Amino acid sequence: MxxxxxxxxxxxxxxxxxxxxxxxxxxxxxxxxxxxxxxxxxxxxxxxxxxxxxxxxxxxxxxxxxxxxxxxxxxxxxxxxxxxxxxxxxxxxxxxxxxxxxxxxxxxxxxxxxxxxxxxxxxxxxxxxxxxxxxxxxxxxxxxxxxxxxxxxxxxxxxxxxxxxxxxxxxxxxxxxxxxxxxxxxxxxxxxxxxxxxxxxxxxxxxxxxxxxxxxxxxxxxxxxxxxxxxxxxxxxxxVVPQALPESVVARIRALMSGAATPGQLLRLAFAGEGSDQPLLSELVRRYGLDLNIVHGQVDEIQGRPFGSLAVLARGARESLAAAVDHLRLAGVRVEVAHV
Ligand SMILES: Nc1ncnc2c1ncn2[C@@H]1O[C@H](COP(=O)(O)OP(=O)(O)O)[C@@H](O)[C@H]1O
Ligand SMILES: [Mg+2]
Missing domain, CATH: 3.40.50.300 (P-loop containing nucleotide triphosphate hydrolases)
Incomplete structure (x- = not known):
């Protein structure tokens, strides 16, 4: 045109x-x-x-x-x-x-x-x-x-x-x-x-x-x-979608991590489309035996489709964490392993 x-x-x-x-x-x-x-x-x-x-x-x-x-x-x-x-x-x-x-x-x-x-x-x-x-x-x-x-x-x-x-x-x-x-x-x-x-x-x-x-x-x-x-x-x-976590959330993550026996990773997930995050997260728990805490999140809508980001504190064996990240990426979720 x-x-x-x-x-x-x-x-x-x-x-x-x-x-x-x-x-x-x-x-x-x-x-x-x-x-x-x-x-x-x-x-x-x-x-x-x-x-x-x-x-x-x-x-x-x-x-x-x-x-x-x-x-x-x-x-x-x-x-x-x-x-x-x-x-x-x-x-x-x-x-x-x-x-x-x-x-x-x-x-x-x-x-x-x-x-x-x-x-x-x-x-x-x-x-x-x-x-x-x-x-x-x-x-x-x-x-x-x-x-x-x-x-x-x-x-x-x-x-x-x-x-x-x-x-x-x-x-x-x-x-x-x-x-x-x-x-x-x-x-x-x-x-x-x-x-x-x-x-x-x-x-x-x-x-x-x-x-x-x-x-x-x-x-x-x-x-x-x-x-x-x-x-x-x-x-x-x-x-539109601030990436930086609020200071209060970072403090909470630090507290959660310091008291834990198992090593943890903070995962930043960005998702869009029909396959929303919840079934995926429960699958991570089931298949990889991870322990998950959702520490921050926001969901919006673009063109009628859900769109958002989640910060999840994941704990479990090192190989399980790596496999879980691969699993999420294969499902089309953008994953960053964040450091706090
Ligand atoms: N009529 C003009 N004469 C000289 N420089 C111009 C003129 N119009 C725009 N510019 C310059 O061209 C560049 C792009 O401007 P512009 O197209 O107005 O950008 P935007 O709309 O994205 O702010 C800027 O550096 C601006 O200063
Ligand atoms: Mg202009």
């Missing part, structure tokens, strides 16, 4: 993008995450050629946008909607007027504009506020206007650059739910830029991790959360 081939973006001496290749599938919510300055905004702005890349090609629906000239480029851009972190609404226009603008620019007849804007405001739940001005509505409501405006020309692709970064967590959830809804209802492909793993976790199907102008890691969201390969990805996942 959206294909980026060898995208390079230089601003004078700054190399913001250093060769990006991405293939975004039709109908998916594709997340791009990275720390500030990684090149996310540069990347998303090349998709609709708000920034023309220094090198590389942008294909949308098979059409090479970089080869188009006005007015065909303007026409192609209409199939790409965009929402912004700071909403970019016109303060002199009402809610209705802001959503109407792209339709007016596209030369749609006034009656049709009115009808379409009415539908769009119903969709985003803002019909009662149609005559308010941006200064008279909340941040979340402004972003709903931004989304309605982005959808006005019935785009095939929606670009979102930090659309929820200026919003509180609860409003963020409701805006992300709205993006997910339009993605499902209209089969709209969504490219979602964010610096928050929480956002990726809630709505993305796949994710690319951008670091210093390069994609350093890419994959299904569950895969990336459970098996992050790069340090930058691990640190982003850490924002």
């Amino acid at each position: 959206v294909e980026l081939q060898g995208i390079v973006q230089h601003y004078g001496g700054v190399q913001a993008l250093r060769g990006i290749d991405l293939a975004i599938r039709p109908g998916e919510v594709y997340g791009v995450i990275g720390r500030s300055g990684a090149g996310k905004s540069s990347l998303v702005r090349t998709i609709n050629l708000l920034n023309r890349p220094t090198a590389g090609r942008v294909l949308v629906d098979g059409q090479d946008l970089t080869a188009l000239r006005e007015p065909r480029l303007r026409e192609a851009r209409r199939s790409i909607g965009m929402v912004f972190q700071h909403f970019n609404l016109l303060s002199s226009r009402t809610v209705h007027g802001n959503v109407a603008l792209p339709l007016e620019l596209a030369g749609i007849a006034p009656l049709e504009v009115k009808r379409r804007v009415g539908e769009l405001l119903d969709l985003v739940g803002l019909a009662p506020l149609r005559d308010r001005y941006p200064a008279q509505i909340s941040g979340g409501q402004k972003q709903r206007v931004g989304i309605a405006r982005a959808l006005a020309n019935r785009p095939r692709v929606l670009l979102s650059d930090e659309a929820t970064s200026a919003l509180d967590p609860e409003t963020t959830r409701s805006i992300l739910a709205l993006l997910r809804q339009v993605n499902r209802d209209f089969g709209l492909t969504v490219v979602l830029i964010t610096h928050q793993m929480q956002v990726i976790k809630q709505v993305a199907d796949r994710v690319a991790v951008l670091d210093a102008g390069r994609v350093v890691e890419e994959g299904g969201v569950i895969q990336v959360f459970t098996h992050p390969r790069e340090a930058v990805t691990r640190s982003l996942v850490e924002d």
Whole structure:
């Protein structure tokens, strides 16, 4: 649906993008995450050629946008909607007027504009506020206007650059739910830029991790959360799923270990998917005769599947412990033997 081939973006001496290749599938919510300055905004702005890349090609629906000239480029851009972190609404226009603008620019007849804007405001739940001005509505409501405006020309692709970064967590959830809804209802492909793993976790199907102008890691969201390969990805996942054990838990583990006759190991388990941890743990007890203490844990959900981590203090014969770790790894659980 959206294909980026060898995208390079230089601003004078700054190399913001250093060769990006991405293939975004039709109908998916594709997340791009990275720390500030990684090149996310540069990347998303090349998709609709708000920034023309220094090198590389942008294909949308098979059409090479970089080869188009006005007015065909303007026409192609209409199939790409965009929402912004700071909403970019016109303060002199009402809610209705802001959503109407792209339709007016596209030369749609006034009656049709009115009808379409009415539908769009119903969709985003803002019909009662149609005559308010941006200064008279909340941040979340402004972003709903931004989304309605982005959808006005019935785009095939929606670009979102930090659309929820200026919003509180609860409003963020409701805006992300709205993006997910339009993605499902209209089969709209969504490219979602964010610096928050929480956002990726809630709505993305796949994710690319951008670091210093390069994609350093890419994959299904569950895969990336459970098996992050790069340090930058691990640190982003850490924002959502803290890896460090609380001090009180470490103290408790030390106490448990020091009083014990049998040697113990602290196992950190990361799991995802249907096969949740409990049957596996009881199997470890049965098959390897281990003694287990769950000392810490958290379970979350991604794409409706359980996802989480456990810290387990395991005691038993050295060979049994090693066999148990192998057993867990074979079952797809990521295991680290931790030191406390
Ligand atoms: N218009 C510009 N002129 C010069 N440098 C820019 C411009 N836009 C972005 N940059 C630089 O490019 C790099 C990537 O910026 P950006 O794409 O905004 O990253 P992000 O959105 O991930 O924070 C940064 O070093 C930034 O300072
Ligand atoms: Mg940015």
